[in-house]
Amino acid sequence: MARPPVLSTRVLLVCAAIGVATGLLGGIAGWITIPVLTSLPLVYGLVLGVHVLPGIVAQETLRLPWVALAAHLLAALVSSAIAPIYAAQFLGTAVLFGGIQELVAAVVRYRTWAAWRFFVSAVVIGLIVAAAVFFAANLSAMLPWAQIVYLVIAVLGPVAWTAVGLAIGAGLRRAGVARAGTRPSPR
DSSP states (O other): OOOOOTTOHHHHHHHHHHHHHHHHHHHHHHHHHHHHHHHOGGGHHHHHHGGGHHHHHHHHHHOOTTHHHHHHHHHHHHHHHHSGGGHHHHHHHHHHHHHHHHHHHHHTTTOOOOHHHHHHHHHHHHHHHHHHHHHHTTGGGSOHHHHHHHHHHHHHHHHHHHHHHHHHHHHHHHTTTTOOOOOOOOO
8 A cells, every 4th residue: 555645735734834823923033133133132042043933843743754844935935925025034044944853853764753852953953043143143243241142042042942832733733733634444
């Protein structure tokens, strides 16, 4: 008997729903980026960290290969509709964050869905975010203590949003969203 495709219509519809919900948050994060960077750059890691949600929620809910990347790309399209000026950044972030989340899942062969696995990807993403935004936010002009606080928050932002995503994904699983579509067996 042939195996159904991993990204079935049902799975893609769940990824689309997750993408729309998290894409709305991503679009809002896009619009508040400049005000946050100009007024309180230390908390920008919390704003940027919201972009881990699509993949975390999708993987925790569905526990299948490629759902993180699919949800991220769909979320990027929604975010781009809300904040079109950041469309390229949203798509780049989707590929980078979704790719990291898929890579971590692939390393454990999509068999381990324990929370530690999600937090590994969050820390990797946080370190990349911290390094990239260190230069974009001109943190070198800040006092050393502010640089340290910024870097810690930049790493902890994706970690905190990962915890939120795991809670949402677990709730969706409990609600039956991950239940496989079943057909009556032929008699």
